[in-house]
Amino acid sequence: MTVRLTNTQIQQAAALIKAGELVAFPTETVYGLGADATNPVAVKQVYQAKGRPSDNPLIVHVHNFDQVKALAIIPTPTVAALVQAFWPGPLTLILPIKNNALDASVTGGLKTAAFRMPNNAATLKLIELAGVPLVGPSANTSGKPSPTTADHVLHDLDGKIAAVLDDGPTKVGVESTVLDMSVVPPVILRPGAVTREKLLTILPKVLDNKHHVATNEVPKAPGMKYRHYAPEASVIIVKDAQDFNAAIDWALKQSVQVGLLATDQILASQDKIRFKEQFSLGDSVVSASHKLFDGLRYFDLYPEVKIILAQGFEPKGLGTAYMNRLEKASGTHYFEK
Structure with a gap:
C-alpha cells in the first residue's frame, strides 16, 4: 500500500x-x-x-x-x-x-x-x-x-x-x-x-510547430507521440460557446448519457435534470486549464457517462496549452453542426 x-x-x-x-x-x-x-x-x-x-x-x-x-x-x-x-x-x-x-x-x-x-x-x-x-x-x-x-x-x-x-x-x-x-x-x-x-521576451525567435512526431520517431519530450489524457468516455470538443446550443440539442438525442465539461456560463444555461453529470471549468481559460484534468477524471467516477462535451478555447496564450491537452484527450474529435 x-x-x-x-x-x-x-x-x-x-x-x-x-x-x-x-x-x-x-x-x-x-x-x-x-x-x-x-x-x-x-x-x-x-x-x-x-x-x-x-x-x-x-x-x-x-x-x-x-x-x-x-x-x-x-x-x-x-x-x-x-x-x-x-x-x-x-x-x-x-x-x-x-x-x-x-x-x-x-x-x-x-x-x-x-x-x-x-x-x-x-x-x-x-x-x-x-x-x-x-x-x-x-x-x-x-x-x-x-x-x-x-x-x-x-x-x-x-x-x-x-x-x-x-x-x-x-x-x-x-x-x-x-x-x-x-x-x-x-x-x-x-x-x-x-x-x-x-x-520571445528572452529569445529572438521561437518556433511552435512541432508538437507531434511520427510513429517511427523517438520523441524528444513527453506527450508528442502516444495517446494522452484520455478518460474512459469519448471526448468531443465544442469549438466555442456559440456552438454549445447545437451540441446540446445533439446530445439530448443520443441513446447514451452525455456529460458537460464547460464554464459556469455554459452550465448555468442548461437543465441539470437533463445533464446531471456536469463539471465546471470556472470562468476563464486560466481556471479551465487548472481544472481540465480534474474534470476529465471526474467523469470516470460515472461509468454511465459515455460521451463528454468539452468546451474549447481560442488556441492562443494559455489556450494553446489547454487545447493541446484537450485535443489529445479527444483524439482531435470536434463537434460538427
Whole structure:
C-alpha cells in the first residue's frame, strides 16, 4: 500500500528515493512520479508502474541550475537567461547531455535530455535532501489524465509506488512548456503556461510547430507521440460557446448519457435534470486549464457517462496549452453542426 506523506515528512520521502523507491511529488503543474535519475533500475520501475512506453523520455527535475550543468552541455548563454527568468517554474529545457551523463532509460536513447526546476518548495527540498536529480513523469497510469491531487495519484498507482508527498492541489494544472534548446532556432515541443509570447521576451525567435512526431520517431519530450489524457468516455470538443446550443440539442438525442465539461456560463444555461453529470471549468481559460484534468477524471467516477462535451478555447496564450491537452484527450474529435 502506498504511504501518504506530508510536508513534515520530506526527509522520509528523500530516504525512500535514496533506497531506489518511487515517490510521487507535487509541482505547480501536476504531480510527478519521482525516482533517482542516476539509478537506471529505479528509473525502469517508473516505466513499469505507469505502463509507459520505453521510448518516451523523462523530464529530469533539479533544485538548482548547477545540477543541470553537471549533466548537460549549455549551448548558448540564453539558456541561463531563460533559467533566470522562468525557474523555478513551468518551463522544461531540452539540452544536449554530456557523454554517459544519463542512462538511456532517462533519455529514450537520445543525446538530449529534458530538465526543469519545479516551483514547489516541498519538492525542491525533496530533491535537495535526496542529493540527486529526479525523473518525474506525471504520476498516473500512462495515457490517462494527469494527476493534480494526491488522491488522483493514489487512484492510479496505489500499491505500485512507495509513497506520495501530498501538498494539496496543484496550482497550474497543465504540464510545463517544453522548449528544445538543442536546435536553432529553439522549438516548443509542448505548450504550457510559459507561452511563446513570454519566451520571445528572452529569445529572438521561437518556433511552435512541432508538437507531434511520427510513429517511427523517438520523441524528444513527453506527450508528442502516444495517446494522452484520455478518460474512459469519448471526448468531443465544442469549438466555442456559440456552438454549445447545437451540441446540446445533439446530445439530448443520443441513446447514451452525455456529460458537460464547460464554464459556469455554459452550465448555468442548461437543465441539470437533463445533464446531471456536469463539471465546471470556472470562468476563464486560466481556471479551465487548472481544472481540465480534474474534470476529465471526474467523469470516470460515472461509468454511465459515455460521451463528454468539452468546451474549447481560442488556441492562443494559455489556450494553446489547454487545447493541446484537450485535443489529445479527444483524439482531435470536434463537434460538427
